[in-house]
Amino acid sequence: MRREGAGRSLGHMTESQAPRIHRPPIVVLGVQQNDPPYRLVEIAGELAGKAHSVLDVIEIAREVGLDDVDLDDPDVVRWVGGDKFTWTSFWPPNRPHRERRD
Template sequence: MTETQSPRSTTPKIVVLGVQPGEPPYRLVEVAGEFVGVAHSVVDVIEIAHRVGLGKVDLDDPDVVRWVGGDKFTWTVWRWT
């Protein structure tokens, strides 16, 4: 099931946007609709959650975190050649 097909009754606290090209690649992180940081790994997402006062978060819970353009293991940009 894709993220657009998955019905949700709640808005996740954290949204991790798709991978952006860079050296190294990164993902933008939003909390409650506000940009709060740049993540280069899942560890950065955890650190950002702590920094904004969310404490321990379950990165596998779609009611807590929405991963756009991949999941918590997606940290590279795919290029079709």
């Protein structure tokens, strides 16, 4: 039977061996119902502002010094509750009602 060296335990990972969970610096949360609807934007885990469009997300990022943000890069931006094209919670936003034919 082989024994591990002193100070080493079997089956336990040290902090340096533990897997790291990557969190993108920008997180755009799900659509909030309002008039107009908006999405909250977090940067580095802190609430940074409200966005009504992707242009607002870019502007909020610039305000904290993040220039040239690639909104399609999942290592940079995490979209929660929809992608960068989702700005209403219902799709289509104003669905026309069909008239009933008898």
